[in-house]
Amino acid sequence: MADAPRLTLLGTGTPTIQLHRGGASYLVRLGEQQLLFDCGPFAVHRLLEAGSGPTEITSLFLTHLHYDHAADYGHLVLNRWDEGAGQVAELDVYGPEPIEQMSASLFGPDGVWGPDLAARTGNPGSQSVYESRGGELPRLPPQPNVTTVATGDVIEGDGWTVRVAEVIHFQPHLICLAYRLDVNGTSIVFGGDTRPTPALTELAQGADVLIHMCQYVTGEETDPRLTDTCSGHIEAAETARDANVDTLILTHITPQVEHPRVRERVILEAGQVSGCRVIFGEDLLEVPLDAKGEQS
Numbered sequence: 124m125a126d127a128p129r130l131t132l133l134g135t136g137t138p139t140i141q142l143h144r145g146g147a148s149y150l151v152r153l154g155e156q157q158l159l160f161d162c163g164p165f166a167v168h169r170l171l172e173a174g175s176g177p178t179e180i181t182s183l184f185l186t187h188l189h190y191d192h193a194a195d196y197g198h199l200v201l202n203r204w205d206e207g208a209g210q211v212a213e214l215d216v217y218g219p220e221p222i223e224q225m226s227a228s229l230f231g232p233d234g235v236w237g238p239d240l241a242a243r244t245g246n247p248g249s250q251s252v253y254e255s256r257g258g259e260l261p262r263l264p265p266q267p268n269v270t271t272v273a274t275g276d277v278i279e280g281d282g283w284t285v286r287v288a289e290v291i292h293f294q295p296h297l298i299c300l301a302y303r304l305d306v307n308g309t310s311i312v313f314g315g316d317t318r319p320t321p322a323l324t325e326l327a328q329g330a331d332v333l334i335h336m337c338q339y340v341t342g343e344e345t346d347p348r349l350t351d352t353c354s355g356h357i358e359a360a361e362t363a364r365d366a367n368v369d370t371l372i373l374t375h376i377t378p379q380v381e382h383p384r385v386r387e388r389v390i391l392e393a394g395q396v397s398g399c400r401v402i403f404g405e406d407l408l409e410v411p412l413d414a415k416g417e418q419s
């Protein structure tokens with residue numbers, strides 16, 4: 124069973140490296156289950172700052188395999204496996220093609236971390252640490268349960284459901300997905316990186332929360348190579364309006380968007396266009412999922 128969800132924005136940044144914005148990552152705590160959506164750079168450290176940790180994550184959903192959304196995937200799995208010492212179930216991982224190839228390339232015997240894993244499973248020093256943490260030999264390498272998902276798929280969890288839709292970003296090089304989580308009467312949509320996409324509007328219909336990229340200030344980015352693959356604040360707001368969501372969270376924030384005065388204009392205009400609550404995403408922000416405590 125799942126408790127009422129708690130949503131924390133772990134990373135709200137872009138590929139631009141910044142200390143105050145890690146790569147994309149969002150945590151949903153459901154009591155004993157914890158779901159992570161995207162795992163960009165710094166996500167593992169943000170997990171600790173949010174009062175959680177890798178061994179507490181039960182499922183990971185990757186929207187796409189750009190590094191600003193997936194760079195900490197290896198770190199999460201390796202740390203979770205190391206500190207879990209055989210005491211936690213394998214991580215369930217969902218993502219678009221080629222997530223299985225990426226996983227094998229990271230954790231397989233001939234993969235990037237093959238020598239590390241051979242050492243940690245076979246070296247007496249590592250075996251000592253493993254046993255001191257409660258592990259029983261022989262020590263096996265991590266084997267996350269990796270599932271390739273695509274548009275239209277439905278993932279049934281313990282008390283929750285995740286629906287999948289493909290959004291338009293960097294195809295054909297990368298497939299990008301959006302996910303809708305429904306749990307205990309609350310719906311949260313993770314839009315991935317996308318330009319305006321009817322499939323996202325459909326997926327997000329009536330959702331409580333839509334987390335949507337805001338790569339630039341609409342009108343100030345005119346290169347069609349970018350505007351054909353990403354969204355600005357007005358596009359995000361129009362999708363939120365057309366999907367009738369309750370709250371729009373702007374994320375994937377660039378320095379241009381958060382510049383003082385620009386930021387305030389973005390929030391104001393996004394609210395005017397969407398007609399819904401607008402939250403400007405910040406790392407480690409715990410998002411209120413009901414109206415309690417709000418002042419009218």
Ligand SMILES: [Zn+2]
Nearest residue numbers: 137189191316
């Ligand atoms: Zn991105």
